[in-house]
Structures are given as structure tokens and as C-alpha cells.
Amino acid sequence: MAPTEPHAKPFEQQGDVPNFSEEYPVWGGYVEKEKYPEKQKAAAEILAKWEYYHYAMGPTLRDVPDISWKYVLEEKSSDMIHVLQFPYNGKPPRTEITSNCDNFVRNHGGIPEINPDHFFLEITGLTLGDGDELINTPWGEGAIGTAHWTGASLKKVIKYCGGLKEGGEHLELFGADTYSKKVQVYNYGVSVQPMNGKPLPKIHGAPLRAVVFGYIGAMSTKWLYRVNAITDPSEGPVQKKKYLYYTPQVGKHNATYSNSFSIQTMPISSAIMTPLNQGQIIHDGLIHMTVWAYSGGGWPERVEVSGDGGSIWYEVPYDKMSRKYFHAWRIWEFDLPVDAEGWLEFSVRTWDNALNTQPTYVRSAWNWDLHVTSSCRRIKVYSINRTKPMTAKRLKLLKSKGLSTLPITHPLEIDLESDEEYRMEMKKRECRDPEE
Incomplete structure (x- = not known):
């Protein structure tokens, strides 16, 4: 009543x-x-x-x-x-x-x-x-x-x-x-x-x-x-x-409610919390990452990260992951080895207890309604590796002058090298043109 x-x-x-x-x-x-x-x-x-x-x-x-x-x-x-x-x-x-x-x-x-x-x-x-x-x-x-x-x-x-x-x-x-x-x-x-x-x-x-x-x-x-x-x-x-899922070949030209299926259980997914996309990071050969991982049908069992867009994958140690729970995410952290400098593509993928994992690329998961496109999460990061001698030298110089290297898109307010340094380096490199 x-x-x-x-x-x-x-x-x-x-x-x-x-x-x-x-x-x-x-x-x-x-x-x-x-x-x-x-x-x-x-x-x-x-x-x-x-x-x-x-x-x-x-x-x-x-x-x-x-x-x-x-x-x-x-x-x-x-x-x-x-x-x-x-x-x-x-x-x-x-x-x-x-x-x-x-x-x-x-x-x-x-x-x-x-x-x-x-x-x-x-x-x-x-x-x-x-x-x-x-x-x-x-x-x-x-x-x-x-x-x-x-x-x-x-x-x-x-x-x-x-x-x-x-x-x-x-x-x-x-x-x-x-x-x-x-x-x-x-x-x-x-x-x-x-x-x-x-x-x-x-x-x-x-x-x-x-x-x-x-x-x-x-x-x-x-x-x-x-x-x-x-x-x-x-x-x-x-x-x-x-909340319907279509195959990649279905779109505005042929989509109907009946040629899809209703999304119920959450698929396996994961995301990089830090570093942020488009981040510019000064490091000493390791970049600290934090991530969450989830599976609606079970629980995340293993997480892997890549610093080169998915060619080489590192497993996150189990002791760097939070506890397993039914129907809950796991968060974790990992120090990713990074040698290269410049723009790099970081990626993450997760495996659950039934050995389900994420599609490698979003193109294989794209669908007309744009739901659960839970492919491997990818971000772009600009690597500035302090273990490289030239980078260490430049960072030291900028610090002494009270200047910052960030953002990397801004031009420097100083010469890249002195005239004397330029002549010495060019001599070592046998100048720009070969001798006749």
C-alpha cells in the first residue's frame, strides 16, 4: 500500500x-x-x-x-x-x-x-x-x-x-x-x-x-x-x-537493434592511471606506472605493461598488485625499464582467471555504439633519460640557469652549444663534407 x-x-x-x-x-x-x-x-x-x-x-x-x-x-x-x-x-x-x-x-x-x-x-x-x-x-x-x-x-x-x-x-x-x-x-x-x-x-x-x-x-x-x-x-x-554491441562491419548503413547483442557482464579491461597521456617525464631509466585492472566475469590474475607499443611485455610482480576480490578491480604499480628517449607508446593488458585478455588494438574492438571498446590502453609519453650523458649535461646546465626543459615544445632561451664546443665536435666528426 x-x-x-x-x-x-x-x-x-x-x-x-x-x-x-x-x-x-x-x-x-x-x-x-x-x-x-x-x-x-x-x-x-x-x-x-x-x-x-x-x-x-x-x-x-x-x-x-x-x-x-x-x-x-x-x-x-x-x-x-x-x-x-x-x-x-x-x-x-x-x-x-x-x-x-x-x-x-x-x-x-x-x-x-x-x-x-x-x-x-x-x-x-x-x-x-x-x-x-x-x-x-x-x-x-x-x-x-x-x-x-x-x-x-x-x-x-x-x-x-x-x-x-x-x-x-x-x-x-x-x-x-x-x-x-x-x-x-x-x-x-x-x-x-x-x-x-x-x-x-x-x-x-x-x-x-x-x-x-x-x-x-x-x-x-x-x-x-x-x-x-x-x-x-x-x-x-x-x-x-x-548498451548494445555490434560487429565492426555494422554501422549507420545497416545497424538494427536485433543484429547486436545486449552487453551484460563487463569484459576484461585495464587502464594506466600514471603517467598521464602526453606526459613529459625526466627519469633515470625507470618510469613509475600505476594502473587498475578489472574483469566482470572473474578477477584479474596477471597484468603486463609495454614501453614500446606492445612488442615487449613486462609482467607486474604479484606483490605489486592489490588483493584479489570477486567483482572488484585490482590496482598495481610497476617501475618500467625505459632506455629510449623521445615519444614512446606505453600500453597495458590484463589476463583474468579464465585466460581472457584484451584485444591488442582498438580497431578490432570498435563498434557502432562505441561501447566496451576495451582494447589495450595506450598512452604517449615523452621520455627524458637522465642516464644519457648529453641529457644529464643539458639538465645540469638548465638547472644552473634556473630554466626548465618542460614543456619540450618550447624553444630554449640559450644557445644549444658554444662556438668553441661546436668547432671541437665538428672536427671530431670530420666536418660536414668529406675531404676531396
């Missing part, structure tokens, strides 16, 4: 201003759409003319983008990298166990404001109990984190409600946020509590979210308000039309 009854009129038109009323007055920002086809139809007519659907939906949802940004400022670290302001997507710095304020955020809509005292979860469908198209965000390797999770088992909750009827093969999870796809609006839905010992943050799904271990984050529905047992996979747009 819902603690607060739904509004009698789910959609009202007040002059030229639409009003998509909240399903429950005390659930701020939650507008139920799946139960009201007329509401979805009216919203689609508006969205066909106006791209910014939250503003287009009238006073109920108009302020959701500003409210969502408020929670970014309140609950996330000041050094978060803001990938997309709304729906908010952000990535953080890396640690072994990611704190709540540093965990990445991947939202498809705004953040609803639901008072836990007025919250309830609906279990429905085949159970025995009662009960716009998002802009592609340039994540790089940022959309991952590892946290300690505790909470009630959904399996036990369904059992407490009476269990599943025959045919209940899939569990459809609905979130209270609004999702837009091709001028249609939906409640976020897919099929398949506390966080780090602290109350679950609103930006991460409070008062209730699902955590589906090993699967892509899209399956761990935030602001969960309904669990629906069904016979087949959900036909909601997130499940049916998003």
Missing part, C-alpha cells in the same frame, strides 16, 4: 504550459510514465519541438537540472572531472577502494528527491506477492570505481513476497529518473544499500538502488521503485536499444 496516493490527473495542460505532475507529492522529481500512455504521447509531441525535455515538461521537472547540479556540489569531490553537466556524468581520481565522494557518476536523467520516510518498493509482475537521446560522453578510462556494498538480497526480498510464478525468468528494474530516447520519455528500466559504510548518497541512487555485481553499471538501477518479474528481457529502451 503506497503511503501517499498518486495524483488523480497525471497530465494537465494549463494554457501553453504542460504540467506533468509527480506521481507522489512527496517524491520530488519522480514522474511516472510507464503506467500512463497518454502522458508519454503528450511528452513526445512536446519533445518533437524542444530538445531539452526537462525544461519542456513544465514546472514539475523544470528545475531538475539545477537540483541535480546541487547534489554534485554537495556530494562529490571538488576535483571531480565533469564529463557532462546534465545528465551529470563525472569521473574521479583513483584509489583502491573508491570513496563515495570520489566514485564516478553515470546518470541518464536528473536526480529525484525522495524522502526515505515516504519511500516504498513495488514488487510486481510474475510474482506471488502483491505488489532524449543522451549525448555520448568522452569517458576514456574514467567510468569505473570499487566500493564496499551492503544491503538486502533482492532474491530474499522476492522470496519474502512469495517468490516467482512460473515463467518469471527476468527481473525488470525501474528507476524514478526520467530517460529520453528519440523524442520519447520513459522511466529508466532494465532487466537482469549502504555504500562504503555510509548512507547511500542521493547522487548514487538514495533511498534505494540495485547493485548487480559483475555487470555493466547500467544494470544497477538507481532510485529503484519497482521490481517487475517478466518472461522475457525488458523492452525498455535502455535494455532493448542501448
Whole structure:
């Protein structure tokens, strides 16, 4: 029994201003759409003319983008990298166990404001109990984190409600946020509590979210308000039309929803945290690297790094890797031997317990939707090796004059060598031209 009854009129038109009323007055920002086809139809007519659907939906949802940004400022670290302001997507710095304020955020809509005292979860469908198209965000390797999770088992909750009827093969999870796809609006839905010992943050799904271990984050529905047992996979747009994997020969010219497959378990992946891409590093023959590695179907067993783009691979010693856990990443560090100077390509690959590894090049993993292109991560690094006599001499000279060699693209403010040094070196090299 819902603690607060739904509004009698789910959609009202007040002059030229639409009003998509909240399903429950005390659930701020939650507008139920799946139960009201007329509401979805009216919203689609508006969205066909106006791209910014939250503003287009009238006073109920108009302020959701500003409210969502408020929670970014309140609950996330000041050094978060803001990938997309709304729906908010952000990535953080890396640690072994990611704190709540540093965990990445991947939202498809705004953040609803639901008072836990007025919250309830609906279990429905085949159970025995009662009960716009998002802009592609340039994540790089940022959309991952590892946290300690505790909470009630959904399996036990369904059992407490009476269990599943025959045919209940899939569990459809609905979130209270609004999702837009091709001028249609939906409640976020897919099929398949506390966080780090602290109350679950609103930006991460409070008062209730699902955590589906090993699967892509899209399956761990935030602001969960309904669990629906069904016979087949959900036909909601997130499940049916998003997070799909195509072969490299499928594209705009021939892609359909049915000639792909739905991404479920996370593939093996890894990324270089330090050094940074395009970094210019002064070193003594070793460059310190830190990396994370993950496998949704098991655990990372071995990590290898290369300093020449993938011809020679070094295994990271086991004692330089963090502990093994199910459904968690491993972070590690390694001092990579580097002799060469100039621009080098560093790469990393991971092997899991089933001997799965990453494709060597992104071209072999590229696909139309650009999902899980988890090939070997590659970065460019400019090597400045202090063990080389000429380099050591130049660095010493620059230090004595209070000058920096970085960035390497800036010209030097001094002559490269004196006239006397030039003449001595040219004599050793037999000048520029051979003698007649």
C-alpha cells in the first residue's frame, strides 16, 4: 500500500504550459510514465519541438537540472572531472577502494528527491506477492570505481513476497529518473544499500538502488521503485536499444537493434592511471606506472605493461598488485625499464582467471555504439633519460640557469652549444663534407 496516493490527473495542460505532475507529492522529481500512455504521447509531441525535455515538461521537472547540479556540489569531490553537466556524468581520481565522494557518476536523467520516510518498493509482475537521446560522453578510462556494498538480497526480498510464478525468468528494474530516447520519455528500466559504510548518497541512487555485481553499471538501477518479474528481457529502451554491441562491419548503413547483442557482464579491461597521456617525464631509466585492472566475469590474475607499443611485455610482480576480490578491480604499480628517449607508446593488458585478455588494438574492438571498446590502453609519453650523458649535461646546465626543459615544445632561451664546443665536435666528426 503506497503511503501517499498518486495524483488523480497525471497530465494537465494549463494554457501553453504542460504540467506533468509527480506521481507522489512527496517524491520530488519522480514522474511516472510507464503506467500512463497518454502522458508519454503528450511528452513526445512536446519533445518533437524542444530538445531539452526537462525544461519542456513544465514546472514539475523544470528545475531538475539545477537540483541535480546541487547534489554534485554537495556530494562529490571538488576535483571531480565533469564529463557532462546534465545528465551529470563525472569521473574521479583513483584509489583502491573508491570513496563515495570520489566514485564516478553515470546518470541518464536528473536526480529525484525522495524522502526515505515516504519511500516504498513495488514488487510486481510474475510474482506471488502483491505488489532524449543522451549525448555520448568522452569517458576514456574514467567510468569505473570499487566500493564496499551492503544491503538486502533482492532474491530474499522476492522470496519474502512469495517468490516467482512460473515463467518469471527476468527481473525488470525501474528507476524514478526520467530517460529520453528519440523524442520519447520513459522511466529508466532494465532487466537482469549502504555504500562504503555510509548512507547511500542521493547522487548514487538514495533511498534505494540495485547493485548487480559483475555487470555493466547500467544494470544497477538507481532510485529503484519497482521490481517487475517478466518472461522475457525488458523492452525498455535502455535494455532493448542501448548498451548494445555490434560487429565492426555494422554501422549507420545497416545497424538494427536485433543484429547486436545486449552487453551484460563487463569484459576484461585495464587502464594506466600514471603517467598521464602526453606526459613529459625526466627519469633515470625507470618510469613509475600505476594502473587498475578489472574483469566482470572473474578477477584479474596477471597484468603486463609495454614501453614500446606492445612488442615487449613486462609482467607486474604479484606483490605489486592489490588483493584479489570477486567483482572488484585490482590496482598495481610497476617501475618500467625505459632506455629510449623521445615519444614512446606505453600500453597495458590484463589476463583474468579464465585466460581472457584484451584485444591488442582498438580497431578490432570498435563498434557502432562505441561501447566496451576495451582494447589495450595506450598512452604517449615523452621520455627524458637522465642516464644519457648529453641529457644529464643539458639538465645540469638548465638547472644552473634556473630554466626548465618542460614543456619540450618550447624553444630554449640559450644557445644549444658554444662556438668553441661546436668547432671541437665538428672536427671530431670530420666536418660536414668529406675531404676531396
